Amino acid sequence: MWLDHRAVNQVHRINETKHSVLQYVGGVMSVEMQAPKLLWLKENLRETCWDKAGHFFDLPDFLSWKATGVTARSLCSLVCKWTYSAEKGWDDSFWKMVGLEDLVADNYSKIGNQVLPPGTCLGNGLTPEAAKDLGLPAGIAVAASLIDAHAGGLGVIGADVRGHGLACEGQPVTSRLAIICGTSSCHMGISKNPIFVPGVWGPYFSAMVPGFWLNEGGQSVTGKLIDHMVQGHAAFPELQAKATARCQSIYAYLNSHLDLIKKTQPVGFLTVDLHVWPDFHGNRSPLADLTLKGMVIGLKLSQDLDDLAILYLATVQAIAFGTRLIIEAMESAGHSISTLFLCGGLGKNPLFVQMHSDITGMPVVLSQEVESVLVGAAILGACASGDFASVQEAMARMSKVGKVVFPRREDKRYYDKKYQVFLKLVEHQKEYASIMKGD
Ligand SMILES: Nc1ncnc2c1ncn2[C@@H]1O[C@H](COP(=O)(O)OP(=O)(O)O)[C@@H](O)[C@H]1O
Ligand SMILES: O=C(CO)[C@H](O)[C@H](O)COP(=O)(O)O
Numbered sequence: 001m002w003l004d005h006r007a008v009n010q011v012h013r014i015n016e017t018k019h020s021v022l023q024y025v026g027g028v029m030s031v032e033m034q035a036p037k038l039l040w041l042k043e044n045l046r047e048t049c050w051d052k053a054g055h056f057f058d059l060p061d062f063l064s065w066k067a068t069g070v071t072a073r074s075l076c077s078l079v080c081k082w083t084y085s086a087e088k089g090w091d092d093s094f095w096k097m098v099g100l101e102d103l104v105a106d107n108y109s110k111i112g113n114q115v116l117p118p119g120t121c122l123g124n125g126l127t128p129e130a131a132k133d134l135g136l137p138a139g140i141a142v143a144a145s146l147i148d149a150h151a152g153g154l155g156v157i158g159a160d161v162r163g164h165g166l167a168c169e170g171q172p173v174t175s176r177l178a179i180i181c182g183t184s185s186c187h188m189g190i191s192k193n194p195i196f197v198p199g200v201w202g203p204y205f206s207a208m209v210p211g212f213w214l215n216e217g218g219q220s221v222t223g224k225l226i227d228h229m230v231q232g233h234a235a236f237p238e239l240q241a242k243a244t245a246r247c248q249s250i251y252a253y254l255n256s257h258l259d260l261i262k263k264t265q266p267v268g269f270l271t272v273d274l275h276v277w278p279d280f281h282g283n284r285s286p287l288a289d290l291t292l293k294g295m296v297i298g299l300k301l302s303q304d305l306d307d308l309a310i311l312y313l314a315t316v317q318a319i320a321f322g323t324r325l326i327i328e329a330m331e332s333a334g335h336s337i338s339t340l341f342l343c344g345g346l347g348k349n350p351l352f353v354q355m356h357s358d359i360t361g362m363p364v365v366l367s368q369e370v371e372s373v374l375v376g377a378a379i380l381g382a383c384a385s386g387d388f389a390s391v392q393e394a395m396a397r398m399s400k401v402g403k404v405v406f407p408r409r410e411d412k413r414y415y416d417k418k419y420q421v422f423l424k425l426v427e428h429q430k431e432y433a434s435i436m437k438g439d
Pocket of ligand 1: 181182183184222223224226227249251252344345346348349
């Protein structure tokens with residue numbers, strides 16, 4: 001549902017209100033948030049959905065409701081996606097202004113009027129019905145949830161980094177940026193005081209690590225974009241056949257193929273004349289422009305496996321340049337980041353990890369446990385069952401550093417030049433749009 005961009009007109013009208021709650025979503029509400037989606041449902045499915053629905057949930061709240069029967073919402077989902085404030089609660093004037101006054105009249109019962117910090121034990125734990133479905137004991141503790149990316153952030157950001165030679169050792173946790181890279185990528189930076197970063201969601205209080213403000217940068221399609229580029233290429237069937245014959249994933253095969261064709265130069269240099277702008281599903285951060293499209297510059301007539309591998313590499317690099325742009329926006333607003341903590345499905349791809357390190361110039365820490373989103377969920381579960389006194393204590397005990405990848409400093413000049421081209425791509429795209437809009 002989050003990837004559904006149908007509520008374009010609705011989000012446009014919401015943004016035109018310039019309501020003060022928008023300050024807390026980076027200044028521009030995203031079409032991926034819940035207010036525009038609710039408005040779309042009201043305007044398009046009034047009788048079949050809007051009037052009939054008992055509750056509207058974010059996925060993590062839906063899951064905890066199914067597990068426990070408790071309709072209380074997590075502070076994380078309401079603050080990050082529904083404009084709820086941890087300090088002030090709901091703002092009636094916002095919902096009235098955007099045409100969703102019925103939610104206010106109903107005392108927010110459909111979207112949540114009981115809000116709990118993540119990690120709080122819900123009701124009597126797992127219901128007998130859910131226990132049967134899941135094969136778990138009834139009554140086992142179930143925690144108020146976190147959104148997937150936030151659980152990933154919690155699962156990695158508190159790890160003890162001593163002995164790895166990292167700049168963040170001995171520094172406040174605010175010098176770490178968690179990047180959760182799956183279908184989309186989410187860039188989670190925390191601070192003691194609120195930081196307003198134009199185009200970057202937040203600041204959200206206590207939405208990930210209790211007591212800290214969170215800024216959440218994001219790229220709407222990353223893993224999905226890589227899959228799309230690779231699967232849509234004419235050489236994809238050949239790639240699949242060769243990877244299967246070697247019992248490898250297509251990405252492991254592509255990475256070894258790139259190693260083969262790079263000869264003596266660094267692998268990243270294969271894209272000297274192939275450049276990608278990665279916003280095939282709009283830009284979430286920091287440009288917050290859902291009208292932006294993808295671009296590929298430097299195509300040739302050949303469509304063999306070498307071309308596919310190099311296009312894949314250029315796409316991976318474009319995603320890493322997008323991360324660099326987000327980090328620069330966060331730093332110019334007041335964040336000071338020295339180390340990346342990366343997790344999610346793309347963390348399994350060594351090329352993706354190395355490119356993020358080379359292109360941002362920062363070390364990338366991978367966790368011992370690959371599924372860090374599940375570690376975050378386990379941290380919440382451990383808090384709900386009383387194993388730890390606080391989320392912070394559980395984070396420090398349950399997250400563990402696995403591998404650390406350092407940037408190849410000698411390649412910096414090349415990536416700086418490619419970054420210049422990257423920035424020109426979006427400039428040109430905007431120029432084309434403006435030419436086409438003119439008379
Ligand atoms: N073994 C792997 N090697 C390289 N990339 C992978 C691998 N497994 C998954 N991916 C990438 O990770 C993405 C999915 O990440 P995941 O975290 O599972 O998704 P989600 O965000 O939907 O939970 C896929 O789109 C794919 O590009
Ligand atoms: O908006 C987000 C987090 O706030 C994520 O993009 C969303 O939750 C989906 O993530 P995934 O990449 O796992 O599909």
